[in-house]
Amino acid sequence: MALSRDIYEPLLRRLVLCRFSNIKQITGSVIAVQPTTDNWERLGSVSVQSGDVTTTYGAALVIDCSGRASSGYRWFKDTPVDTKQSDTPSGYLPYADLALSYDHKLGSATCEFIVPANFLETIGCPIDRSSSNLYVSIPDYKQDGRAIVIALREHNRLQISFGGYDIREKMTTVGDVRTFFSEMVLHEPLPEWVSNLLDEVEEKQYPPSIWTWRVPPSTYIQYHRAAKLPCNFIAIGDSVLTLNPVPGQGCTKACIEAVTLNSLLKSVREVDAIGNIVIPSGFSNKFFRSQLYRTGRLWDSNRASDYGYETVVPVKGDDHSFGKDQREFIHGKLLPMIITDDETSTIFWAVSAFLEAPTEMMFPSFLFKVWWNSTKARLFSS
Numbered sequence: 001m002a003l004s005r006d007i008y009e010p011l012l013r014r015l016v017l018c019r020f021s022n023i024k025q026i027t028g029s030v031i032a033v034q035p036t037t038d039n040w041e042r043l044g045s046v047s048v049q050s051g052d053v054t055t056t057y058g059a060a061l062v063i064d065c066s067g068r069a070s071s072g073y074r075w076f077k078d079t080p081v082d083t084k085q086s087d088t089p090s091g092y093l094p095y096a097d098l099a100l101s102y103d104h105k106l107g108s109a110t111c112e113f114i115v116p117a118n119f120l121e122t123i124g125c126p127i128d129r130s131s132s133n134l135y136v137s138i139p140d141y142k143q144d145g146r147a148i149v150i151a152l153r154e155h156n157r158l159q160i161s162f163g164g165y166d167i168r169e170k171m172t173t174v175g176d177v178r179t180f181f182s183e184m185v186l187h188e189p190l191p192e193w194v195s196n197l198l199d200e201v202e203e204k205q206y207p208p209s210i211w212t213w214r215v216p217p218s219t220y221i222q223y224h225r226a227a228k229l230p231c232n233f234i235a236i237g238d239s240v241l242t243l244n245p246v247p248g249q250g251c252t253k254a255c256i257e258a259v260t261l262n263s264l265l266k267s268v269r270e271v272d273a274i275g276n277i278v279i280p281s282g283f284s285n286k287f288f289r290s291q292l293y294r295t296g297r298l299w300d301s302n303r304a305s306d307y308g309y310e311t312v313v314p315v316k317g318d319d320h321s322f323g324k325d326q327r328e329f330i331h332g333k334l335l336p337m338i339i340t341d342d343e344t345s346t347i348f349w350a351v352s353a354f355l356e357a358p359t360e361m362m363f364p365s366f367l368f369k370v371w372w373n374s375t376k377a378r379l380f381s382s
Ligand SMILES: Cc1cc2nc3c(=O)[nH]c(=O)nc-3n(C[C@H](O)[C@H](O)[C@H](O)COP(=O)(O)OP(=O)(O)OC[C@H]3O[C@@H](n4cnc5c(N)ncnc54)[C@H](O)[C@@H]3O)c2cc1C
Pocket: 028, 029, 030, 031, 065, 066, 067, 068, 069, 071, 108, 215, 236, 237, 238, 239, 245, 246, 247, 248, 249, 250, 251, 252, 254
């Protein structure tokens, strides 16, 4: 599903609220949580601020889904959950050390035009109704650290998005877009319809809306290494791990974690006197361990990929050599094959979209095929 952000979030919210009558939406910000006892083993309530009014609600399970704000991490500061070096058992980390961060210095710009319904026919672009992405080029650290996505979103919104490591290009006119395209180092030339597209929007003078932004650093809060968390606190999505947005994995990751939570909740048997589920002790640890197993690998794979670019500022204590072998394999051997071999590209896509386990790319037959392809390419190019 490819939708613009301003449609996607309300759509999800509406689908949930229409489908489940026992879910209510409260407008406001969660500003604090309260424990049931002084040792913070369990949370009992949350405080929600709406305008000038703060209301406290009882809570059986608290899920931090506050995105990049990572509000949950701050709620526990200066509480017994915030363990210091001296009171953190071995095998765990002091609370302040749970949060890691590196700055990929990614910049992005989107240029949007509202076009007529028959626009794709006019510019000679092949029509594939299964995806709203018309053209995608991702960065290759061996060639060019910039990316392009051209997409026709809902309501005939034609979007040309650019991203890149430490990009400084200004994007204010169609001429700037043309220059950006002409300077890109690509595996294959851009399709002819791309230049028709620029000619058409320029000739018809469709007014562009352009917005640019710097993507904040990637962060990872390693809750699975926390010594003391309330048993009924968990965190999902960007509030735990924010990724490089270019591969577009953040929403899928959040969905996978929701599915993980669902499976764990289904296994809870404890109920109170009136039959309501009681989150058992150890639930939080169990969830964060499952989360590490299901989606935690993305922290390493994103770092391995991003560290190929010299402008990236690594996590404190890391250096750019992290993930070198993985980069060599993916960019040197796998990417050239993805472009030419349907089976390889399907497996790579399925693993990236969490539809297959990463072990799919470790089967001897797969590795042999990749090795053979790169050896052939080397022999014939020399
Ligand atoms: C430029 C860019 C492009 C991207 N493109 C893609 C893409 O193509 N595909 C993809 O899968 N992912 C993409 N992502 C990543 C994706 O947007 C995120 O991974 C995803 O939105 C995470 O969902 P979330 O629910 O965890 O957090 P969010 O979507 O950030 O939602 C968090 C919500 O919590 C609210 N909130 C914050 N604090 C509080 C509080 N204290 N109390 C109550 N509410 C609070 C916020 O207002 C927000 O509504 C992109 C990200 C960026 C920056």
